Amino acid sequence: MHKIKCFECGSEITDPFLDACPKCGGILTIETDLDAVANLKPKDLREKPLNVWRYAPFLPVKCNVSLLEGGTPLYDCRALSKQLGVKEVYVKYEGANPTGSFKDRGMTVGVSKAIELGCQTVGCASTGNTSASLAAYAAKGGLNCVVLLPSGKVAAGKLAQAMFYGAKVVMVNGNFDDALNVVKSLADERVLYLLNSINPYRPEGQKTLAFEIVDQLNFEVPDRIIIPVGNAANIWAVYKALSEWKALGWIDKMPKLTGIQAEGAAPVAKAFKEGSSDFQPELNPETIATAIRIGNPASGRKALKAIYDTKGYSTTVTDAEILDAQKLLGRKEGVGVEPASAASIAGLVKLRNEGVIDSDERVVCVCTGNVLKDPDTVIKSCGNILNAEPNVTDVKRVIA
Ligand SMILES: *Cc1c(COP(=O)(O)O)cnc(C)c1O
Numbered sequence: 169m170h171k172i173k174c175f176e177c178g179s180e181i182t183d184p185f186l187d188a189c190p191k192c193g194g195i196l197t198i199e200t201d202l203d204a205v206a207n208l209k210p211k212d213l214r215e216k217p218l219n220v221w222r223y224a225p226f227l228p229v230k231c232n233v234s235l236l237e238g239g240t241p242l243y244d245c246r247a248l249s250k251q252l253g254v255k256e257v258y259v260k261y262e263g264a265n266p267t268g269s270f271k272d273r274g275m276t277v278g279v280s281k282a283i284e285l286g287c288q289t290v291g292c293a294s295t296g297n298t299s300a301s302l303a304a305y306a307a308k309g310g311l312n313c314v315v316l317l318p319s320g321k322v323a324a325g326k327l328a329q330a331m332f333y334g335a336k337v338v339m340v341n342g343n344f345d346d347a348l349n350v351v352k353s354l355a356d357e358r359v360l361y362l363l364n365s366i367n368p369y370r371p372e373g374q375k376t377l378a379f380e381i382v383d384q385l386n387f388e389v390p391d392r393i394i395i396p397v398g399n400a401a402n403i404w405a406v407y408k409a410l411s412e413w414k415a416l417g418w419i420d421k422m423p424k425l426t427g428i429q430a431e432g433a434a435p436v437a438k439a440f441k442e443g444s445s446d447f448q449p450e451l452n453p454e455t456i457a458t459a460i461r462i463g464n465p466a467s468g469r470k471a472l473k474a475i476y477d478t479k480g481y482s483t484t485v486t487d488a489e490i491l492d493a494q495k496l497l498g499r500k501e502g503v504g505v506e507p508a509s510a511a512s513i514a515g516l517v518k519l520r521n522e523g524v525i526d527s528d529e530r531v532v533c534v535c536t537g538n539v540l541k542d543p544d545t546v547i548k549s550c551g552n553i554l555n556a557e558p559n560v561t562d563v564k565r566v567i568a
């Protein structure tokens with residue numbers, strides 16, 4: 169049996185509706201029952217199609233709701249690797265998920281759990297993608313859905329998705345961290361089942377992102393995985409996944425987990441710079457990469473453990489570096505990602521220039537969300553549209 173445990177004090181939690189430890193307030197995590205999979209072999213999994221549920225033996229629920237999430241491409245980015253002078257660069261393209269971000273991996277598991285628990289209403293606070301994903305999975309699962317968004321700070325594509333799938337969309341006059349506090353209280357009052365990533369089932373689904381990377385590389389572990397960090401559950405999920413496979417002897421080393429934050433929302437990167445395992449919240453987080461515009465990352469301490477335990481790294485990138493990296497990936501590799509996702513590419517560029525990343529490394533950048541999520545930023549940052557009269561001569565003139 170899988171167990172719910174406090175990440176901080178190790179207490180076992182029996183009430184599945186809690187989202188924090190009743191003893192110490194710590195964040196929760198699932199202890200995977202590795203004895204139950206001790207006789208399993210990678211080839212047993214590989215008989216199943218490549219998607220989240222290939223890895224069902226490592227997930228703590230049975231599949232009640234799925235949109236066939238996961239199974240996303242791992243692109244071998246030769247042009248990028250040549251330009252940056254890094255032996256191998258891969259992009260794990262999470263924009264190819266059903267709602268266009270990796271959040272779908274956590275939601276298929278989280279909403280399956282909600283159904284198992286008999287919940288009728290699910291909810292979350294979100295910078296956008298969590299709400300888009302939850303709204304879709306709630307629709308598929310026949311549940312009501314309430315999403316709280318920071319007013320005026322949600323990218324158009326994400327807002328459109330949450331509305332489209334029929335969620336009750338509530339704009340709150342505050343930032344993500346404020347919205348999360350409200351939705352936590354609603355969950356305490358049992359108005360809704362909380363499906364933010366403090367719900368320990370969400371990162372369980374997100375583990376499959378790392379399982380797939382290793383699987384797609386034929387069990388040759390990359391030297392480094394670079395991940396954009398916002399609320400910090402995803403880097404933890406990647407760490408947890410690979411720790412489980414290492415414990416089973418399926419892989420023999422851990423990649424250096426490298427967390428990238430935007431300069432204006434960087435509590436984890438700042439803590440890393442100081443060598444600390446705890447972080448100071450940023451009260452006024454600001455960045456163009458709205459999906460990582462988070463000042464008080466709920467899983468920040470988990471992220472720091474993931475980084476230190478793997479001899480990884482963390483740093484910040486500026487908004488300008490993010491936008492440059494976004495365009496670089498689009499124009500060199502034909503891969504379209506939203507700004508937060510491009511933070512991993514911007515981090516690769518910066519850490520290669522600083523010599524932190526060696527030229528002989530095999531690096532995987534996780535690109536978390538689709539370019540269509542935030543069309544306004546793209547149109548602003550790419551903005552030169554040519555105008556012509558409707559005749560051949562004039563079009564030839566303007567394209568010359
Ligand atoms: C949620 C999200 C992130 C941040 O992930 P965390 O688990 O909060 O660190 C990064 N990029 C995109 C596109 C996201 O949707």
Ligand SMILES: [Zn+2]
Pocket residue numbers: 174175176177178179189190191192193194
């Ligand atoms: Zn505790």
